[in-house]
Amino acid sequence: MRARLRTVIFGLVLLGFLWLGVGHGPAWALTDEQNLVSEVWRIVNRAYLDETFNHQNWWFIRQRALKQSLNDRDTTYTTIQGMLAVLEDPYTRLLRPEQYRSLQTSTSGELTGVGLQITKGEADNALSVIAPIEGSPAEQAGIQPKDRVLKIEGTDTHQLTLDEAANRMRGPAGTKVTLTLERTDTAEPFEVTLVRDRITLNPVSADLRATPEGLKVGYLRLSQFNANASSELSAAIKRLEKDGADAYILDLRNNPGGLLQAGIEIARLWLDEGTIVYTVSRQGILDSFEAHGPALTEDPLVVLVNEGTASASEILAGALQDNGRAQLVGTVTFGKGLIQSLFDLSDGAGLAVTVAKYETPDHHDINRLGITPDQVVEVKPLGRETFGTGEDPQYQAALELLGSAAVIAGVS
Template sequence: MTKRFFQVGLLLIVSVVLVLNSWVSAAHAFTEEQKLLSEVWRIVDRAYIDDTFNHQNWWFVRQKALQQNLQNREQTYTAIQKMLASLEDPFTRLLKPDQYRSLQTNTSGELTGVGLQITQDPETGELRVIAPIDHSPADEAGIQPRDRILKINGVSTFEFSLDEAAERMRGPIGSQVTLTIAHDDEAPQDVLLVRNRITLNPVYAELRPQAEGGRVGYIRLTQFNANAAQEVAHAISHLEDEGATAYVLDLRNNPGGLLQAGIEIARLWLDEGTVVYTVNREGIQDSFVANGQALTDDPLVVLVNQGTASASEILAGALQDNDRAQLVGERTFGKGLIQSLFNLSDGSGLAVTIAKYETPDHHDINRQGIMPDIVIPTEPISREQMGTAIDSQYQAALAVLTHPTVVALEKDER
């Protein structure tokens, strides 16, 4: 009997060894296309925020994808995109080499196109505008935050991924693209745009007289790119030298950008306190804090609207929760997920949602946004009219600075 058990056990061991050997051999026998697909799978497996992977067996997803006959790189990209689509997260996505280069340019310098920051509803697949870039063709055509983009050159946007849609809107200076836009409940309209160079100069600053003798430093920040923190710091220092006694920071239609830029700009206004918490899939929190000296302690009001998103919401939430500023305007967009970019071996990139943001008071930003302390609806005004006498939100901000009021909303109601 003992001998028989020994023989059965030996057979089991041999079987396991054979299985392992065959698996190792298969791994070594991977084609270049299969290796790239596996590379993407491993990154998502280790970093993705949802450890249920949208309630599916992520290993089986890999195995099914590897069974495909991948003959070229385009077929591999398609297989990767299909694998990632099963997560139902439009922000976790493959960036082909040209798309990856464009994204890197978008956060550091300038690009050519129509000047729209866009997002895709994860439930409906609908393409929406976060905000137009200041003085871009889209901005000058009157396209607004939360407008729906139904078609690009007559092709339904439901057929495109987020990056494919962005790529179709980019192009050489002087070329044209037609977007079918739906604003609120109005009938869709075709908007013809001529692509142009989009200069990413994120800061506009001006010293303005105040009704009761003070001087207001007005700073409009349109994007959090690599230069934003340095430019805002320069603007504050210059306005301080000119005698500013209070500030209005305008984050309306600012779609966000680099997380680190948002954190650094918050530190320009805060001596101490938490700027933002991040929470990963294990529930482990990390925090970024201010622990230096603010450039000014003058009164501050921050303007926000439905186009205020991502890093803008982090900055607004940090200033609000630390009682450094009052927020005026409308509830913000509600994009509170963190993506990290990974370089892939073939020059493409992978954006993966790795965590979510929480404000210092632990309010979840994603899909909820931030409620301002004083709600003033947005009126249809042009970009040039923002920050002027016709701008009711800006005028409300000035009123707060001139006549400080008791904030009606308690923090737990936001």
């Protein structure tokens, strides 16, 4: 009887092993292409912010992808993009090796292209401009935040992923690309032909200005949060302090963001203490980043923001506003409150995954809402050459605010 029982149990175990193998196969039987699909699936499964995966059966998505004919790497990339598309999150995306290298280069300080930071609408899938990069062909052509990019060289952008659109705008310096744009205050779409160029990202410009009342104001313009931003801004503040600055204007207009850590480090330049930002994962785990002082200066500070102020710029603006360190002047910011992490893939490609959302120190979730300035000053779109001049109403409002006795006394 015992011998028979052992035989039955062994048979059940064997049947169970065989059944588990049907349709899956042992892990070592996967092809290189299938392994890459599985690698992407595992990263998203572990790290993605939305644990419902946009109310999709994420395991079924994997199985369906693995059953496709993955005969070459391009087909595999297309399959991965289709797998990620079900999430309906434009920020979670595959970066092919050349795209990944380009992104890494841009965050380190240089890129080649037209100089547009773009996003895809979650509801309508429309491609729109976050902000043009300072000094880029896009800015020189007058492209503005919130402009919609309808076509790239005649191709409807609704058909393109975010990275496909970006890739079509990149290219060798000196080559041309034509964009069809739509602007809210114009009746008809219009075309702009841009000449691609090598764009050096110098994130900080600074100078000391004297008002008619004798106030020495350090004007700091920060165009992007790349790897150089914190050290360059620190050096600029120290130089202006040495030159006798009484107060500061930090201009974050049309700054589309960049590295989260750069935003945190720059907030620490201005704050003695306090929370800079909270991050919330899908498990609801709340992490925080704190200032640990001392700040480089205690002088009064006004921050200029607009609809092109996004992502890491909003983290910085929210930290300074909620901690009472600065007053914000301008218009409501862009409203990107999601955080992405970059993951290296085994073939040299990369994967950007939305892993968390952030909240300001006062626990404001600004995604799609933006940050409302303390003083709203509506203006028509300004060119970069107008920023920080007498023809810039938001800058003039900041000067008036700094000149008030209440602000100079440190009362916010």
